[in-house]
Amino acid sequence: MQHHDRDDSHYLTWPARLDAGSGPAALTRALTERPAGAPLALHVQLPFCRQACRFCASQRVSSPDNRQAEPYLTRLDREMVLISRLRLDHPAVQRLHWGGGAPAFLSLNQMGDLFDRLDARFGLSGARERDFSIEIDPREADVFTLRHLQALGFNRLSLGVQELDLRVQKAINRIQPRVLTESLVDEAERLGFHSLNLDLIVGLPLQTPEGFGETLDQVIAMAPARITLRRYAHLPRRYRPQRGINKADLPDAAAQLAIMGEARDRLDAAGYVPFGLGQFARADDSLAMALEKGHLGRDLQGFTPCPTSDQVGLGVAAISRVGDTLTRNAMTLTDYEAALDASRLPADVGHRLDAVERMRRDAIEALACRHELNPSLLTKAHGLDATVALADALQRLTPLCEAGLLERHGECLRVTAEGVWSLAHLLDAFDSRASPMS
Amino acid sequence: MPDSLTGRRRSVLHETRCQTCSLSSLCLPLALEIQDMDQFDAIIRRRAPLKKGETLFRQDSPFTSVYAVRSGSLKQVTTEGSGDDQLTNFYLPSELVGLDGIDEEHYPGTAVALETTTVCEIPFDRLDHLSESLPELRGQLYRSMSKELREDRRMMRLLSRKTADQRLASFFTGLSDRFRRRGYSPYSFRLSMSRADIGNYLGLAVETVSRILGRFQSQGLVEVSGREVHILDLESLILVAEEEGAR
Numbered sequence: 001m002q003h004h005d006r007d008d009s010h011y012l013t014w015p016a017r018l019d020a021g022s023g024p025a026a027l028t029r030a031l032t033e034r035p036a037g038a039p040l041a042l043h044v045q046l047p048f049c050r051q052a053c054r055f056c057a058s059q060r061v062s063s064p065d066n067r068q069a070e071p072y073l074t075r076l077d078r079e080m081v082l083i084s085r086l087r088l089d090h091p092a093v094q095r096l097h098w099g100g101g102a103p104a105f106l107s108l109n110q111m112g113d114l115f116d117r118l119d120a121r122f123g124l125s126g127a128r129e130r131d132f133s134i135e136i137d138p139r140e141a142d143v144f145t146l147r148h149l150q151a152l153g154f155n156r157l158s159l160g161v162q163e164l165d166l167r168v169q170k171a172i173n174r175i176q177p178r179v180l181t182e183s184l185v186d187e188a189e190r191l192g193f194h195s196l197n198l199d200l201i202v203g204l205p206l207q208t209p210e211g212f213g214e215t216l217d218q219v220i221a222m223a224p225a226r227i228t229l230r231r232y233a234h235l236p237r238r239y240r241p242q243r244g245i246n247k248a249d250l251p252d253a254a255a256q257l258a259i260m261g262e263a264r265d266r267l268d269a270a271g272y273v274p275f276g277l278g279q280f281a282r283a284d285d286s287l288a289m290a291l292e293k294g295h296l297g298r299d300l301q302g303f304t305p306c307p308t309s310d311q312v313g314l315g316v317a318a319i320s321r322v323g324d325t326l327t328r329n330a331m332t333l334t335d336y337e338a339a340l341d342a343s344r345l346p347a348d349v350g351h352r353l354d355a356v357e358r359m360r361r362d363a364i365e366a367l368a369c370r371h372e373l374n375p376s377l378l379t380k381a382h383g384l385d386a387t388v389a390l391a392d393a394l395q396r397l398t399p400l401c402e403a404g405l406l407e408r409h410g411e412c413l414r415v416t417a418e419g420v421w422s423l424a425h426l427l428d429a430f431d432s433r434a435s436p437m438s
Numbered sequence: 439m440p441d442s443l444t445g446r447r448r449s450v451l452h453e454t455r456c457q458t459c460s461l462s463s464l465c466l467p468l469a470l471e472i473q474d475m476d477q478f479d480a481i482i483r484r485r486a487p488l489k490k491g492e493t494l495f496r497q498d499s500p501f502t503s504v505y506a507v508r509s510g511s512l513k514q515v516t517t518e519g520s521g522d523d524q525l526t527n528f529y530l531p532s533e534l535v536g537l538d539g540i541d542e543e544h545y546p547g548t549a550v551a552l553e554t555t556t557v558c559e560i561p562f563d564r565l566d567h568l569s570e571s572l573p574e575l576r577g578q579l580y581r582s583m584s585k586e587l588r589e590d591r592r593m594m595r596l597l598s599r600k601t602a603d604q605r606l607a608s609f610f611t612g613l614s615d616r617f618r619r620r621g622y623s624p625y626s627f628r629l630s631m632s633r634a635d636i637g638n639y640l641g642l643a644v645e646t647v648s649r650i651l652g653r654f655q656s657q658g659l660v661e662v663s664g665r666e667v668h669i670l671d672l673e674s675l676i677l678v679a680e681e682e683g684a685r
Contacts, residue, residue, distance in 0.1 A: 151602035
């Protein structure tokens with residue numbers, strides 16, 4: 001295992017290469033070609049946080065003052081108007097996600113206003129089955145925030161814990177006592193939020209197998225339905241906050257392996273089901289049930305038990321996936337705001353999958369969500385010979401069979417239990433091109 | 439001029455006797471015979487009305503009396519170690535304030551008038567003494583305490599399990615019920631407490647209270663203008679309040 005030059009999340013947005021300049025047209029076309037009545041999911045990117053954590057690889061604006069967010073919220077509304085002008089025909093939105101940054105950076109009234117605007121422009125569902133999720137930095141939220149979010153209509157939470165070891169917390173400039181997380185976990189349960197996820201990061205400076213083992217013990221004791229282990233990718237040249245991290249403090253390959261080993265033992269013993277790409281869930285969570293029934297899916301936030309629908313991303317660096325088209329909004333606040341001030345959709349890159357790419361996407365999906373790859377099924381579904389179209393990938397997968405990550409059943413490849421732990425490695429086989437997206 | 443004001447006040451104070459008090463059927467003397475009521479009335483100290491914001495007693499001051507609210511309303515606030523204020527009770531006419539001080543012989547919170555408020559002070563040692571000879575009085579005292587215990591349990595359930603919508607609905611239906619029992623309209627009343635007070639009492643941010651008030655209005659459950667509340671659909675409000683768990 002080496003230091004990864006990217007985290008695992010880029011597999012959610014395959015293909016990696018998006019074409020500059022084609023964003024607005026690609027998104028407009030994809031949205032107008034949608035079948036009438038097809039469901040639409042919304043993802044809102046809120047890039048603000050009070051203080052930059054050193055591991056951060058997001059497009060973020062660090063500011064002590066939430067009034068700073070006002071001009072951004074105005075732009076978001078303009079983006080919503082531009083999109084809703086396309087007269088999208090969709091039922092009330094059942095899936096809504098607010099990510100960041102730290103969405104709870106917004107004041108309670110700002111959150112309420114944003115929610116109302118989304119409702120006015122798109123129509124948000126009030127149905128019990130709706131899935132309205134939000135990422136929470138426990139340092140930004142308290143029980144009152146959660147009660148407010150519940151009153152708005154959110155029903156799923158992901159809390160960023162990252163690491164509870166105080167030495168590591170100091171090294172990443174994120175002091176966050178356990179009790180902050182605990183009180184939110186308890187309140188979330190009381191308020192009926194479901195499928196609570198806790199985020200942890202592996203590969204942080206000063207992280208040790210023992211320290212991370214203790215962190216996991218404490219996290220498991222909070223009994224979250226889901227746990228995500230993200231991998232820290234050290235790219236200080238690309239991400240300014242990472243320049244505060246001393247490279248010598250980073251755990252080396254052997255230490256990272258030992259950290260993952262600790263994690264694996266503990267999560268196994270506690271009954272968490274591994275999904276690959278750092279995702280774990282209790283066996284009674286909807287994710288694990290979806291895996292068992294074979295209808296697990298993925299969207300831009302990761303694994304999901306709900307069938308994936310078209311997703312529109314709003315805000316800086318937000319990604320939209322509509323039909324076979326993927327677009328990404330401007331990565332900087334300046335570019336994002338400039339586009340909207342000129343009444344243009346802020347999508348600055350885009351790509352529409354061709355026939356072979358659609359097959360590759362489905363192959364990745366099959367490996368990740370159903371843990372198998374069946375070339376003849378793909379051939380039938382796509383009217384293309386999968387053994388030819390995916391020849392390079394299949395060839396790269398062959399040595400992984402020998403390594404015990406895959407098993408051959410006739411021509412069908414199945415991911416082994418070991419392979420689930422190295423899912424990123426398996427998906428790499430489909431990624432012949434460098435990734436400009438991550 | 440000052441003379442006549444004092445005179446008028448004196449006469450008001452003089453008039454307020456349990457026998458003529460409209461709340462006597464709800465208050466401590468509820469079960470007393472006319473002749474016993476005189477004995478009870480004799481231990482009561484009438485006090486000048488409290489102005490809005492005036493303190494009836496302070497947290498940690500020695501417990502001496504319980505108080506029956508005659509008119510107006512009060513809130514009780516406990517300042518916690520961290521310096522945060524927690525609003526624990528609202529008191530309406532005929533309700534007894536200060537019962538929670540008996541045990542530790544000091545008041546666990548500060549009682550503040552939310553509007554012009556009159557109370558009858560009942561020195562506790564004399565009440566205790568009198569209730570030995572008047573079992574009906576003792577019974578009524580027990581009932582008041584039991585009611586307060588029950589109310590606290592209800593509040594605990596509300597605070598530990600209920601969503602913001604359920605909390606606020608429950609607050610309105612509770613108030614409505616308290617006004618109804620006092621012979622007032624259960625549908626139209628005036629809130630003497632601010633939204634910040636309501637939020638503090640219910641464990642909600644004031645923004646959340648305002649938002650849900652707005653929602654209740656658009657759902658046609660209540661109509662709120664300033665502090666005037668009109669309950670338009672009490673049954674639905676009760677349904678919201680009693681909903682099990684979160685949506």
